[in-house]
Amino acid sequence: MWPSFAAESVKMVRRPGTWLLLAVAVVLSVVFTYLAPYAAYLDGSGGVLSDRTLDQMLPERLVGNSISGLPVFLGAICLILAVLTVGGEYAWGTWKTLLTSGPSRLAVYLGKLLVLAAATLVLVLVLFAVGAVSSALIAVTESQPLHWPTLGDLGVGIGAGWLIGMVWAGFGVLLAVLLRGVALPIGLGLVWLLAVQNLLAAVAAPILDWVAEMQKGLPGPNAGSLAAALGATADTPGIGAVVGAGQASVTLAGYLLGFILLAGVLLGRRDIL
Template sequence: MSGLFADLTSVAGGRDAPRPRAGGLGNVTVAELVKLVRRPANWLLLAVTVALSLTFGYLVPYAGDAGGAAGAEGGPPGAPTVATLLPAELVGNSIGGLPVFLGAIMLILGVLTVGAEYGWGTWKTLLTRGPSRLVGYAGKLLALAVATLVTVVALFAAGAVTSAVIAGVEDQPVHWPAPAELLTGVAAGWLVAAMWAALGVLLAVLLRGVALPIGLGLVWLLAVQNLLASLAAPLLDWVAELQRWLPGPNAGSLVAALGAAPATPGVEQVVGGGRAALAVAGYLVGFALLAGALLRRRDIL
C-alpha cells in the first residue's frame, strides 16, 4: 500500500517530484534507436531518400546526357555530364540534395521521432515513469544523430555503386576521392541533415503534433526559401543580405563548397564554406536547445 501511495504521489507531484528512472542516457538512447529501427515509416524515408538521390543525382542527368559527355552541349549552365557523374565527384553528388529535397525528408524524420509521441500519448508514460525530461529528450537527439549519419552514409554508398557502374558502362577510369575528402563530405552532409532534423524536432515540440509541423516545414523548405532566393533576393537588397544568414542558403553554400553541382536546387555559393559550416552548426545547436527549453518548461502531460 505504501508503494502504491508513493507512486501516486510521484505522478501527482509533476515534473519536480521524485520518480523511478528507467535508466540513464545510454539506456534511453538505445531504446530510442530500437524504436527508430522498428518503425516501418523510417525505413520508407531512408528508401525514398536514397531513391531520390540516385534518380536526380545520377539517373536523370545520365539519361539527359544520352550516354556521352557530348550530349550535354548546349544544355543549361552547370548541367551535369558523364564526367560529373564519375566516382571522382562522389562527394558533391551525394550531398547535393540535402539543402532542399533530401533535407525535407530529414525534417520529416525529426518531426516523426518527437511529434509522434504527442499523438500516441506516450510522452506521458516516458516522462512520468521514465527518465527526466532532458534525459529523454537527449536520448531522442542522439538517436536522431545516429539515424541521420546512417542516412548520409547510405547516400554515399549508393552513389559510389552507381558512379562505378556508370564509369564501367562508359569505359571511364575510376578515381575515388581522397579519404580526407570523403570524411569531410560525410561530416558536412551529416551536419546539414542533422540541422534539418533538429528543425523538425523544434516544430514538433512547438506545435505538439505531426501533421502541422511537417506541413509548415515543407512549405518553408520547398517553397518559401526558394522564392526568397529566386524572386525576392534579386529585387531587394535586404533580402539578398538576409539570405546570407538563413539556414537553407548556408546549407547550399556548404555543399557547393564541396563540389555539389550548381544546377541542383538550393545549391549556390552565397557565403564561404567555412562560414556556412559554422552557421549550419549554430542553427543545429540553436534548434536543439530551443526545443529542449520548451519541452523542459511546458506541461505536456
C-alpha cells in the same frame, strides 16, 4: 540517457516509416543525381539535366553529388524523421506514459537527439554508398577511369552532409515541440524547405538587396553554400555559393545548437499535453 537511447533506437528501427523515408531518400538521390542526368546525357534531349557533362557523374565527384540533395529535398527527409521521432509522442499521447516510467525529460530528450544523430549519419553514409555504386557503374559503362576522392575529402563530405542533415532534423525537433504534433510541423517545415527558401533565392533575392543580404544568415542558403563548396553542381535546387564554406559551417552549427537548445527549454518548461 543511455537506456532512453536504447529504447528510442528500438522504436526507430521498428518504425516502418523510418525505412520508407530511407528508401525515398535513396531513390531521389539515385534518380535525380545519376539516372536522369545520365539518360539525358545519352539521348541529348536537352534541358537542365542534359547540361551535366559525363565527368560530373563520375566517382571523382562523389562528395558533391552525395550531399547535393541535403539542402532541400533530402533535408526534408531528415525533418520528417525528426518530427515523427519527437512529435509522435504528442500525437499518440505517449509522453505521459514515457515520462512516468522513470527517465527525466532531459534524459528522454537527449536519447531522442542521439538516435536522430545516428539515423542522420546512417542516411548520409547510405547516400555516399549508393552514389559510389552508381558513379562506378556509369564510369565502367562509359570506359572512364575510376578516380575516387581521397579519404580526407570523403571524411569532410560526410561530416558536412551530417551537419546539414542534422540542422534540418533539429528544425523538425523544434517545430514538433513548439506545435506539439506531427502533421502541422511537417507541413510548415516542408513549406519552408520546398517553397519559401527557394522563392526567396530565385525571386526576391535578385531584385531586393536586403533579401540577398538576409539570405546569408538563413540555414538553407548556408547549407547550399557548404554543399557547393564541396562540389555540388549549381543546377541542383538549393545549391549556390552565397557565402564561404567556413561561414556556412559556423552558421549551420549555430542554427543546430539553437534549435536543439530552444526545443529542450520548451520541452522542459511546458506542459507535455
